[in-house]
Amino acid sequence: MDRWLISFSLGALLSLFLPLTPSLFYVAFFTVLSLLCFFISKTKWLSALFCGCAWLLWHGASYHTVWQNNGLDKNSVNQKYQQAVAEITSIAAIKNDRVSFIADISSLDNKALKKPIRIRVTWLEPSIVPKQGQLWLLTMKIKPAHGFANPGGFNYLTWLKQQHIHATGFVKNKAVNQLINKGVTWREQLYQKFSQLLPEENSSAIVLALTFGEKSQLSDKQWQVLTHTATNHLMAISGLHLGLVALAGYAWLMLLFKVLPIKRLLPTKHQDTLLQFNVQHLVLFGVFLITLFYAYLAGFSTPTIRALIMLSVFILAKLLSLSLSKSRLLLISLSLIILVAPFSLFSVSFWLSFGAVSLIFLYLWRLPAKPIESSSLAVKCVNYFKHLSVFQVYLILVLLPITASLFYQVSLVAVFANLVAVPWLSFVVVPLVLLALIFTWIFQPLADVFLALSQVTIDIVWWYLSWLSDFSWGQWKIHHDAWLLLSLLILLAVVFFVTHLPIKKAVVICFLIAFSLKISQLNSASIQKDNWYLDVLDVGQGLAIAIRANNKLLLYDTAASYPSGFSVAEAVILPYMRYHGFNEIDLLIISHDDNDHAGGVDVLTEHVPIVNKISNELETGKACLEGDVFQWQMLNLKVLHPKKERADHNDDSCVIKVSDGVRSILLTGDISSRIEQDLVNHVPELLKSDVMLAPHHGSKSSSSLAFIHTVAPEVAIFSAGYLNRWRMPSQQVKDRYQRLQVPTLNTAEQGMISVSFTQGEMKITTYKQDIWPFWFAN
Template structure:
């Protein structure tokens, strides 16, 4: 059985890494093969043969099940013909409404009847500042005027897959509400809506009673809503390895089950007639199971909660039937239940961390002798969890907290035994002091965690290693944690070395690599030589808060294991180029900066302006600014852009910023345009740039357009794309292909794109050239 469950896990992993989905006919064929394996299983005599048969059976069933669920989920996505269309839809608000300073976000379930509209839409509504925002509650009937969009996300190496996240959540489209009308009809009365309204009432009560800095954390512990936790608090929790404390985890579920089950058993024993009808021990088990289910519903049934709930229900069922399953079998059955409930759970970091932590505890504590005392057992448990989850943290986040063991040694008992019971009691009982006391204790704990997170060595960042090296490190950790007497046990720690020492290969001297990141409507280009790293522009800042530097640039750089940038160039002062600079400077050590006129960077490192003719050489690669010239005045910020040319004997890259046709013509007349193998199109492909003067002088074999899908400016303009194509340049676009990389070395110029290398079946397919041209021709030409 355990091998079959492991086979299901492997199959679901394979399904979620595919760019296409197995046909339904193929699913039926796999199920038929699985049935034949099940029939022939009894005829296999050897133990090893039975293990392989179970593994093959699990793989066949898991692949068929995962593919079939994918088909059903894909059928519930927005029809491409409705992408960008505005419709008036009636339906209901579902889940908890997320309030922001300038609007709200919520899940919307439209009434049936509109073909091509999915069953669940993630809605954002930003009303006029003067208009009051009406209160929206779960189950509220509404009529929305929605502009519908297919779910897309920026695609960068190691970046967060927003489209995959929403697909796993069952969201089939994004909706931007223009008007919201509440209907007079009564709210929905189904069980899910009632539970959501209960959760909403608890959240509102916490928001009214406790100090603002504690609202987000306590709300997350009470009802599983993490939307109110600030960025600063998340940074503290991540850097100390305690982020799991604010997520309703298996530990919280176990505490609730143990407390309520024990209390109910104590009360049950007070009534002899009840004990004669049902023994007190079984009554306690039933009460614990019901309490866990209710708390799971209150928490929203996340992966850790579902895992713990399933494990608890399995144990309760075994107790009721007088069975005693082994802890490992209970864990495997819970694993199977979670995967059947949510085949996309294997994409979530919480899935691996949750099951990994429990597996570590079972490995070192189940039947282990020689660990004396509760303090010793807790120390061993904490060490084992840290060792087995560290490789997972490295591959998922590119970093691990070095203060995590000490921080958790303080935080786990305090949160589990004090804060969580106070929060839950205060949520269900009309005693305000319980919530206030929980807020006070949590505030003191967060101050202590902030102090630990501020230590210079609190977080260790490494390059994200390949999966094979992570698996090797996990196997070595598991081997090293086995009981004493296990052969070569201490050598298990050596299995960590390949993952810890691994670094991505750098270009050879005299060559370079560059990657145009997918940052939406903006620009950020990372350039690498044999020993140096440069960032040209930092991506945009966002109207609703945040910037591309924090969301896309830093995670990409950290995934490469970079601890410093030798140079950051900000071409000019527009927000789509300089908007992420502050986050980059705060998140990584930048040795030097060069910026266009008017750019002000908050950095202790002295910067200097760019001037035409200035240049330098790194590892045999020549960098030279072509513009702006000293002493010349320009009317626009765009025309002041730092134009950078990077060249080797094998080819060259041109980074022109946002210069426009007048400057392009001026440089051409002065003969200042050198040949360039690859050009990042100026001004994102605007009609006011990429003139014949630049296109003819560059003679590029490829052009890269960095812009957002469906942007309001119509970038890149169809005429500009056609102009580059007519000159023989191959067109690459971040809006449809994700981040674009290029390598220039002795073998020539090579380019590739993230979408082609890491395409998943839930990503919107790349636009065909004809469809892209049609969209460009109808887009607004506003600049």
């Protein structure tokens, strides 16, 4: 049985790394392979492998074909506002003047959909906040799910797919937006009643996260503390929380059956039935109901579903008196999770949870607990704390590759933080919070007491976490290559741990591998000393271009920031820098002062040092004026425009040619055809370039035929937003490039576009096709 379970799970996992778009053809193909293998005795075990692959791809195909099945054009659905009948399926998150929630769309413009479309909706300043369970008629603009595609950053599209969200939407005010059905879910009623009892304190956001799984109220400062101490996992209701509730429920129910004369309370004819039935079975069934209720409070989020499945397998095995080994319990749970929630495999939290449980079993297998001979309570406490500390260090170190891949930084205070925070929140805070919730409906004065106690206990642990997060040495930033080396060494350490290799030999082997890899890295760096790289980042409707040379970073424009507080620089540029190991920007060039080009300057200035600046709007740094020549690393930077020191309009953009003497690129900002013609008339010999950034994101007012012909690039790159409202790049512009046989690439379609220049040779790669081409992320 184990082999079948392993094969099924492995097939599902391997299907994620197929660089294809899931379709019914591939589902049928792997299904046929599964059937063929099943009827051949030598390959029978492969049947489960192909079955797992077909299962994931079928769900992927169902997700991707929702537009086609509903007769909707995915590429034009966002071109107008539509009236949608929406059922609210989540508790609304309120931040500043914006409300966001999840809804299932069953009708668009009075046309019923064959399959509901799940959408993440944003509503600015609504007159009434929608509540879970209500039915609304909303006028909104819908855009198919999409996210930035760059290395090091959060993949928003993968997260949307994991939640089975097909689109995002924006509600139009001063339009038809009316409530059709006022009925709300019981969860929403509990949330509203409970949240009204909470004081306006920072700890109240933590209380809501621990009870309802609603983390939207947590402030940026709180998330920063949680991230720096590697305790953000405590804010998601998952296996840890459900396990604690199950343990507490079991203890209380067993005590209840022992203390209360339940047998005497039953009718005579049911007393014999109770004697025949194991009381423990009733308790386990009660535990299941309690954890099911807690999962309901959390909105049956993906982590709670995973934990509930695992707990259900354990309870069912006990009820049926099945003797399951730890490995089989784990495999059955994994297979059921894939069957019930297949998109869980996209989630990093899944791999953290699954890895943690696996490591616990591995730890108990290799280092079984030894009985303590001394009866002294002090000795027992010391030994317990010692084993707990060792285990905590072991768990954090082994899971380091997964946690470090999130932000490319390692918390050096994680052990100290989790050693206190995990038991404190588990055995003190969570019970108090849940008791407060229960007594909200039974006896409110007692609920207020439990709430007050929970606030105090949260403040205590929060003071400790804040103190740890303030240490300047508490964060170790690592780049991608260092992460790969760290992952390899930890993988080897796990192998040595399993095989019981002597510690001295294991250390020597790890040291030799690390040393050889470092030497190889140094040799590679010396060979590539004269190489340089251009990365046009995927920043939506905006611009941010990175040039890397000699381990230094040049940044041309910083993309946009928005009134909501969201900054593309924080979401894309800073993670990109961490990924490549840059701690500073050696040269920052701002083309002009439009928000989509200069909106991230303040964020970057706050987070990283900027050594040199070139701009016509910044108070510090050099101006960008025609005729200026700069030397940066091995590259020459020639300014071709503007003539005057100004940055107010698109035509004021700083146009720069970057060249190594053999290959060159032309950075054009947002210039119009008027400036293009002026450049063609005055400096035609300087325009010739191998790579050109298409002016003004492909606006029809730019990229004139004369300009394209004069530059004669081998490739032109558009930096544009996915299905942006200006419909850039314009079809007219794309036709001009095609007419002159100039290939074009678009960040909205390919994600980040990279060009490497190596000894006069030029190579182009795109994030979606070459770096991370897997279907679940694109």
